[in-house]
Amino acid sequence: MTRVALVTGGSRGIGAAISIALKEAGYSVAANYAGNDEAASAFTAETGIPTFKWSVADYEACAEGIAKVEAELGPIDVLVNNAGITRDAMFHKITPEQWSQVIDTNLTGIFNMTHPVWPGMRDRSFGRVINISSINGQKGQMGQTNYSAAKAGDLGFTKALAQEGAFKGITVNAICPGYIGTEMVRAIPEKVLNEKIIPQIPVGRLGEPEEIARCVVFLASDEAGFITGSTISANGGQFFV
Numbered sequence: 394m395t396r397v398a399l400v401t402g403g404s405r406g407i408g409a410a411i412s413i414a415l416k417e418a419g420y421s422v423a424a425n426y427a428g429n430d431e432a433a434s435a436f437t438a439e440t441g442i443p444t445f446k447w448s449v450a451d452y453e454a455c456a457e458g459i460a461k462v463e464a465e466l467g468p469i470d471v472l473v474n475n476a477g478i479t480r481d482a483m484f485h486k487i488t489p490e491q492w493s494q495v496i497d498t499n500l501t502g503i504f505n506m507t508h509p510v511w512p513g514m515r516d517r518s519f520g521r522v523i524n525i526s527s528i529n530g531q532k533g534q535m536g537q538t539n540y541s542a543a544k545a546g547d548l549g550f551t552k553a554l555a556q557e558g559a560f561k562g563i564t565v566n567a568i569c570p571g572y573i574g575t576e577m578v579r580a581i582p583e584k585v586l587n588e589k590i591i592p593q594i595p596v597g598r599l600g601e602p603e604e605i606a607r608c609v610v611f612l613a614s615d616e617a618g619f620i621t622g623s624t625i626s627a628n629g630g631q632f633f634v
């Protein structure tokens with residue numbers, strides 16, 4: 394039986410690598426995205442993976458979007474909460490809007506997405522929820538009080554929900570990537586990347602999206618059934634918990 398996986402923010406960056414890796418591992422994959430239709434169409438044309446547009450920050454839209462995915466592909470066995478944004482600002486300059494946008498997408502988004510799929514996973518006694526947090530949720534990062542708070546919240550959510558899912562065959566885990574070479578990181582000025590960020594990474598380079606995708610494929614597998622409530626730090630040695 395082919396398992397069904399849904400990846401939020403699955404048409405670009407780390408999410409695209411996750412969608413492709415899950416497809417290659419034999420899953421029937423759907424990729425959600427927020428608004429970049431051009432990237433989503435190009436992704437579907439290239440990979441054959443269908444894309445579905447809604448915002449993870451909108452609870453009703455998530456429930457509707459998930460129903461659409463399940464009608465087309467079948468019940469969701471694997472949910473990868475990958476969608477995320479940054480709205481960086483030093484705390485003395487941050488606006489309430491910058492705070493809310495990041496919390497609504499990166500933290501409330503994983504509630505909005507997981508809540509509608511959870512009853513089905515419980516009924517079928519199987520599920521995998523994999524939350525993409527961040528090194529900056531583990532260690533905090535100046536200029537990112539909003540993002541660090543949301544990503545740390547994702548880790549608390551993961552540990553609490555793992556305890557609820559364990560006896561129902563559902564695992565809930567998190568991955569904390571370090572700096573990965575996607576558009577989100579390439580948006581950082583090159584001088585800052587080369588002089589400040591990369592020198593702090595012991596392996597001496599940015600990570601590749603595929604390196605995160607391989608962690609997801611492992612956590613989604615039957616072989617990872619004894620791992621729940623855990624966090625995989627994939628950061629090139631930059632930070633140890």
Ligand code: NDP
Pocket residue numbers: 401402403404405406407408425426427428429430432447448449450475476477478498525526527528569570571572573574575576577578
């Ligand atoms: P990108 O900016 O490259 O891609 C983000 C994806 O998320 C896009 O597909 C985007 O859709 C989607 N998205 C954004 N907001 C929403 C929303 N409200 N609803 C649905 N989809 C949304 O990000 P990355 O690939 O770099 O990051 C992926 C995840 O990994 C994020 O959670 C990020 O915080 C985390 N992370 C990234 C790191 C890095 O170094 N890159 C490091 C640590 C963590 P659209 O294409 O329509 O815009």
